[in-house]
Amino acid sequence: MARRTKEDAIATRSGLIDAAEVVFKEKGVSRASLGDIAQAAGATRGAIYWHFKDKVDLFAAMMERVTLPLEQGYGEFECSTCPDPVQRLRAVMALVLRNVHFDERTRRVFEIALYKVEYVSEHADLRARHIAAAEGFTRKLTGDLVQAADMQGLNLPISAADAAVGLHALLDGLIRNWILADGRFDLPVVGAASIDAYLRGLGLSVGDGRLV
DSSP: OHHHHHHHHHHHHHHHHHHHHHHHHHHOTTTOOHHHHHHHHTOOHHHHHHHOSSHHHHHHHHHHTSOOHHHHHHHHHHHOOOSOHHHHHHHHHHHHHHHHHHOHHHHHHHHHHHHSOOOOGGGHHHHHHHHHHHHHHHHHHHHHHHHHHHHTTOOOSSOHHHHHHHHHHHHHHHHHHHHHTTSOSOHHHHHHHHHHHHHHHTTOOOOSOOOO
């Protein structure tokens, strides 16, 4: 009986977070009320307060359930065994684009984090998380661009660090605009082609392999 009660509590908590995702996306975090979330979950406000201190705590729990796109990209860089830096960064960025495109939860929560919440003091942790992910991802891009230029005997037209900032901005902009446009273009296909065009613009050879 105790095990069943614990399982029920876990299921209730998960259901409340699921409902919060839907309500936050629809109304925005600041306008969504705990009553809205309870109604969407088929639960009571008391059930929410049993599991969460307040709306900020519920929002934090929602964010903890997902890996943001650049966090995933950083992790893929860390575990990649591909010896070619150009193919490595192409593969990582293509994977990030596919994950955003096909994983509904990642897409929904990332949309909330981008467009449905204000970076006020109560959400300072989210802003810090975005910054840390962007900085870590850009460092990985910088390292691969340095290695790629060395392997291909190329002098990049701008510093590897600046090129990495531009490449990160391209990826981020593709994802943001795809979400804002409700998926009106093929993110993996357009993204891969745009990334390859950027790399060629730096003078790098990207090969013939398609990563979509």
